[in-house]
Amino acid sequence: MHADPKGVLTGLHFMDGDHAACEGAIAAGCRFAAGYPITPSTEVVERFAARIPLVGGVFIQMEDEIASSIAILGAAWAGQKVMTVTSGPGLSLMMEHIGLAAMTETPCVFVDVQRAGPSTGLPTLPAQGDMMQVRWGSHGDYGIIALSPNSPQECFDLAVKAFNLAELYRTPVFLMMDEVVGHMTERVAIPKAEEIEVVPRRWTARKPGEYKAYEPGEDLVPEMVKAGDGYRIHVTGLTHDERGYPAMNPQAQDRLVRRLVEKIRRNAHKLVDVRGDHLEDAEVVVVSYGITSRIAAAAVEEARQAGRKVGHLRLVIVWPFPEKVVAELAARVKAFVVPELNLGQMVYEVQRVVAGKAPVVSVPHAGGTVHQVDDILQKILEVAP
Amino acid sequence: MILCGMIIGKAAAIFDGKHATLIQAFGPEARGSAASAQVTLSDEPIGYPYVRRPDVLVVMSPDAYTTFLPTLKEGGTLLYESDLVQPDHQVPAGVKKWGVPATRLAEELGRRLVMNIVMVGFFAATTQLVSYEAAKKAVLDSVPKGTEELNVRAFEAGYNFGRELLVGEGHRVA
Numbered sequence: 001m002h003a004d005p006k007g008v009l010t011g012l013h014f015m016d017g018d019h020a021a022c023e024g025a026i027a028a029g030c031r032f033a034a035g036y037p038i039t040p041s042t043e044v045v046e047r048f049a050a051r052i053p054l055v056g057g058v059f060i061q062m063e064d065e066i067a068s069s070i071a072i073l074g075a076a077w078a079g080q081k082v083m084t085v086t087s088g089p090g091l092s093l094m095m096e097h098i099g100l101a102a103m104t105e106t107p108c109v110f111v112d113v114q115r116a117g118p119s120t121g122l123p124t125l126p127a128q129g130d131m132m133q134v135r136w137g138s139h140g141d142y143g144i145i146a147l148s149p150n151s152p153q154e155c156f157d158l159a160v161k162a163f164n165l166a167e168l169y170r171t172p173v174f175l176m177m178d179e180v181v182g183h184m185t186e187r188v189a190i191p192k193a194e195e196i197e198v199v200p201r202r203w204t205a206r207k208p209g210e211y212k213a214y215e216p217g218e219d220l221v222p223e224m225v226k227a228g229d230g231y232r233i234h235v236t237g238l239t240h241d242e243r244g245y246p247a248m249n250p251q252a253q254d255r256l257v258r259r260l261v262e263k264i265r266r267n268a269h270k271l272v273d274v275r276g277d278h279l280e281d282a283e284v285v286v287v288s289y290g291i292t293s294r295i296a297a298a299a300v301e302e303a304r305q306a307g308r309k310v311g312h313l314r315l316v317i318v319w320p321f322p323e324k325v326v327a328e329l330a331a332r333v334k335a336f337v338v339p340e341l342n343l344g345q346m347v348y349e350v351q352r353v354v355a356g357k358a359p360v361v362s363v364p365h366a367g368g369t370v371h372q373v374d375d376i377l378q379k380i381l382e383v384a385p
Numbered sequence: 386m387i388l389c390g391m392i393i394g395k396a397a398a399i400f401d402g403k404h405a406t407l408i409q410a411f412g413p414e415a416r417g418s419a420a421s422a423q424v425t426l427s428d429e430p431i432g433y434p435y436v437r438r439p440d441v442l443v444v445m446s447p448d449a450y451t452t453f454l455p456t457l458k459e460g461g462t463l464l465y466e467s468d469l470v471q472p473d474h475q476v477p478a479g480v481k482k483w484g485v486p487a488t489r490l491a492e493e494l495g496r497r498l499v500m501n502i503v504m505v506g507f508f509a510a511t512t513q514l515v516s517y518e519a520a521k522k523a524v525l526d527s528v529p530k531g532t533e534e535l536n537v538r539a540f541e542a543g544y545n546f547g548r549e550l551l552v553g554e555g556h557r558v559a
Contacts, residue, residue, distance in 0.1 A: 014395035014405070014523075184434055185407035186389065187398040291434070298432040373433060 003027045004159075005193035007055045015188045017155040017181040018043035021111055022051070023188075024159025025083050027196050030109070031057030032080040034071035036064050036090060039123045040179040041078050041113035044085040047071050053133050065090035068095035069110075076106045077235060079201070079226035081163055083109040085183050088117045091137070099138030100237045102260060105121040105170040105214070105222060107201065107324055109162045110134075112174055113182040116341075116367030126179035127367025128290055128341035132348075134174050141257050143264030145271060146319040148289040148370040152186045158316070162341050164199035165271070169263060170221050178341065180291045180370060201226075208232065213244035214256070220263035247309065264320055273317040275323055276302060282311025284384045286337045287350050289315040296339055299376035308384040321349045335383040339363035339376045359383065386445060389501045390422025392523045393508060393515055397426045399526075400519030406431045419448060426514055441512055443504060445487070457482055464508060466500070483511050483550055490542045499539035502528070506543025510558075511551060517544065 008024040015023070017075045018158050022044045025033070031052065035045040049059040062068040065086055072082035086094065091112050101108050112134065116127035145165050147158045151248050160174055166173040204223035213233045214222050225231040234244040234259075239256055241247040264271070279285065284303075288296035293314040303310040313329065315322065329383065330336075335358050338347040347362040354360050365371050390407050398405035408423040423436035438458040444450045445466045457463060460479045465472060467484030476482060485507040491500040502524060509520040521540060528536040551558050 012399050014391065014407075015396050145460040179407070180434055183409060185394060186405065186410075186431075294434065370434070 001198050003193040003196035003198050004029065004055075008193040008196065009190050010192050011190060013188045013190065014185055015152055016043065016183055016185045017149065017152040017177055018113065018183065018190045020152040020155040021085075021149075021159045021175060021177065021182075022047040023190060025111075025158040026051060026055060026057075027156075027165065027190070027193070028163035028275070029091065029198050030083050030163060031055070031347070032059075032072065032082045033057075033084060034060045034068040034082075035063050036062055036068050038044065038065075038087045038090050039128075040115055040182045040374065041085045041087045041090075041111065041177075043182070044111055044113070047162050048085075052256070058290075066097070067091040069094035070100070070350050072108050073097060073101055073104070073106045074217055076108050077227055079228075081107070081167070082327040083111060083163075085113070086113040087113050087115045087123075088127075088133075089120060091117065091130055091133065095133075095137045095200060098194070099140060099142065101172040102142035102144065103140075103237050104235050105223040105260070106172075107164070107166040107170050107224075108172050109159075109166050110172055110174045110340075111159070112176055114176065114178040114341075122368050123136050124219065125368045126181075126341060126370065128176075128178055128289060128292065129345070129367060131176065131318065131340070131342065131345045134176060141206045142171075142256045142260045144174060144260075144319055145169065145264065145274065145317065146176050148318045149181055149316075150290055150293045150314070151181065152184060152188045154316075155181060156188055156190060159197060160198070161273075164197070167199040167201055168221070170202070170224065170266065171260075174319075176290065176381050178291050187214040187282045212242045212385040214240060215242045216259060216263075219267060220259050268320045268322075269324065269329075271317055271320050272322045272325060273315075274322050275312075275314040275316060277314075278309075279311040279313065279329070281309050282329075283334045284337060284380060285311045285335075286311050286339065286376065286380065287315065287326070288339055289311045289318050290341075292339050292341055295371045295373055296376055298373045299339075299380060302377050303380045303384060306381070308380065310380055315346070318346065321346075321353070326353045327349060330357040334358055334385065336360045337363060337376065337379050337383060339371050341365050341367045341370065386420055386443075386501065387422045388527065389443065389505050390424045391506050392502075392520065392527050394424050394426075395527060396509070396515040396519040396523035399438075399523045401516055403428055403435075403526075404431050406434050408434055419446075419452075420552040421449070421453070431559070440464070441514070442510075443508060444502065445500070446470065462512060464504070466504070466512060483507075483547065485543060485546050485550075487543065490546065491539055494535060494538055494542060496535060499536055502536045502539035503543035503546075507547040509540075510544045510547025520544075
């Protein structure tokens, strides 16, 4: 299925990442957003609020992030493609409903334009400090998907992808931007509507009476209906059976929660999105994501000019973590270098997967700006033969 | 100032087919007061997004001059509003200095507000980092409907002023 041309601003734009993410969402078919404006994400909803009435959608500014994150779940069950937009402090407030979205398998997109924390932190300055929170922040076991753009162009492209993955896997999907990517302005090429692939909701073909709301398909994802279609459905955050009714026992818990985790884990090979540079001959691999990948790429080029065999692995989909890709590299390279705008988060994933086969060196940064190329280059030179 | 950066970036990235990255620097305290725009222009894709040592510094106020002059690269270019900023001995030797009375030229056109567009024209003429055509298209693409004619005149006032300045100094001008 292709994008509805009504929502697609085809052409070349000089646009910031926040606006590009908004355009990606609209192109992907998002017609409902609820949010509580927060720097540095405000421009996303500002634009959405201005644009969406023209394409037949709704934006509601809610009283807070808790309300925003539940409003989108309601709209999703009314049949809409939905998102909310926030930054770290707001994301912290949304955790309960992220769990509810995972438990009720509600397709939804959370845009998190990361700023330095904890707490109010540095509202107008960047960080990548929400990477673990977004994976593990709500209680209990579940899987999510997170993407990390490094340019306004990717904010557009990956917003589309985020919506598509939310529909495919019926899970919360996170667009993990940061202040620099959100506020930086670059060329953004928006394709024609017929060139934008859009995944529709997985509506059931079954009739009322035959349909079970949580009966999984082969890929472990159930089909969906919406309120008002005449199906009797029950949607609850309690552990439920295949009909959606509460089932308070360990067997139902095991069956449901295992599936929530497995539907991402078992499909992880389809969810690999990485970019490799100079990996063929690499003895040291820099692993990065988001804005940091642009600095890392410059450091890798400088190291290569200095004669070091260094490669760069950029994670576009960060969660699920591309275990197989990193494990294969771990079998043949001598060290990993992991720069990120936090004091060590995704580096633990790299360490977990590398499992002692090679040293994994963190290049931490508390946020507020980006790394200097030299910060990363020095670490590369320390470990590169 | 932010609009200046936006137009120059757009001229390069959209109409000259190069790469441009614009970073708007502001803190919570800067909303409505001082603001700065950092623009990187390149033939190659841009990695590091911030400008640490600009090749070209454009200042429209004494505050901006004092704050940002120390960042200007050796042998760089200083463009300034010549009725508001008086470059002093702190300008390093080897820096090219070109001033334009942008406010006055804008007032002569009837709207002081378009002083930033005068500066865009002056920037295009003196640095030649963006083409005349691209810069003019970017101006037209960026200003509110109904103000195109005024803004194009402001752009050309700045452009012509810069061109004549360069010719007067014996530079070859495209």
